[in-house]
Amino acid sequence: MANIHDVSKAAGVSVSTVSRVLNNHPYVxxxxxxxxxxxxxxxxxxxxxxxxxxxKGKTHLIGIVLPFLDVPYFSQLVQGISQAASVHQYKLVLYQTGYDEHQEKEALEMLKLKQIDSLIICSRKISLETVEHYQQYGSIVLFENGEDTPLSYTFIDHYACFMRALEYLYEHGHRKIGFSVNRLEGANSSQRERAYRDFLKLKGLPFHKDYIFKKCLNIEDGERILREIAAFQERPTAILATSDQVAAGIITSSSNYELKVPRDLAVIGFDDQPIARAMQITSVNIPLYSIGQILFEQAIAVEISHKEVSTELMERSTV
Structure with a gap:
């Protein structure tokens, strides 16, 4: 394979001249x-x-940490990041971690070793203190409310949008409301749980720990929620689902449990994915594609920035 010296000899110029041409030096x-x-x-x-x-000190590679790629919530984020990256001629390196802290740490080490220019963390298990330690090696952007962190971040006020959804159900006569999450220890899920507890206290409603359904992400989890509810003596009359996929699972399985939506069980999903529009699911619209674009712009920016993105409750036929 030819090297730069071979090019120099064939062109009849010095190696330094070849280097300047390769790097688009203007004075050749x-x-x-x-x-x-x-x-x-x-x-x-x-x-x-x-x-x-x-x-050059640049790889034009941006790393993305996400737990799952086959979940629409994260895939739509990546689509937004990818579109912005193509405009700026960057390429992406995906780290699908499954919330494994060791794999999340590997992505941070890639930043330290200058194998990527920046890192976008869509969701994490690793501590914020550990993440902040790596800021000295390059730009790190979070998709969560970082509050006092020195990192850039974009966030949704999950507390506020969960409160709005709960209030909407309350206005429709529901007093026994449950909700589902993937993992309660997540930054966004913890905000939703806090909103849920505060709402019950505000309205003077009892707290039922069984009304919180964990490890829910997919359509199959929606069916599992109904299976659990079937064993309750006192069933919830409404569910705030983790995502539209979980909401869809509840709705498609409801007839198996002799339930009608929304008469017997009202359902609100999250993200407003195409499946929510197709099935007329009431959902909280989170503009994930646009958020992905914002995250990328923050990743290549020099200045630290914090951005809040608003949400909208899309009223349809499941409440």
Whole structure:
């Protein structure tokens, strides 16, 4: 394989001149540029991109940490990030971690080793203190309310939008309301749980720990919720589902448990995915694609920034 010295010899110029041409240096005579380009074709020379990036101090690679890629919530975020990356001629490196702290740490180490320029963390299990330690090695952006963190972040006020959904159900006569989450220890889920407890206290309603359904992400989990509810002596009359997929699972399985939505069980989903619009599911619209674009812009920006994105309750036929 030809190297830069072969190109230099074939073009009849110095190695430094070849290097300047490869790096688009503006002060190289036109005839020398043409000679180098011709020599590159003749020798079949392929530049060492890693070496070029090392010299420039940029890889034009952005890392994305996310637990699952096959969940619409995260895939739509990635689509937004990807679109923005293509405009700026960046490429993406995906770290699908399954909430494994070791794998999340590996992504941070990639930033430390300068193998990526920036890191976008869509959801995490690793401590915020650990993440902040790596800020010295490059830009890190969070999709959560980082509050006092020195990192850039974009967030949804999950407390406020959960309160709005709960109030909507209350206005429709529901007093026995349950909700589902994937993991309660997550930053967003903990805000929803806090809103739920505060709402019950505000309205003077009893708290039922069984009304919180955990490890829910997919359509199958919606059916599992109904299976659990069937064993209750006192059943909830409404469910705030983790996502539209879980909501869809509840709705499609309801006839198996002799329930009608919304007469016997009202359902509100989250994210307002295409399945919610197709099935007329009442849902909280979270503009994930646009959020992905914002996260990318923050990842390549010089300044630290904090952005809040608003949500909207989409009223349909399941409440």
């Amino acid at each position: 005579k036109k005839e020398k540029v043409e000679a180098v380009k011709k020599a590159i074709i003749e020798t079949g020379y392929i530049p060492n991109i890693n070496a070029v990036n090392l010299k």
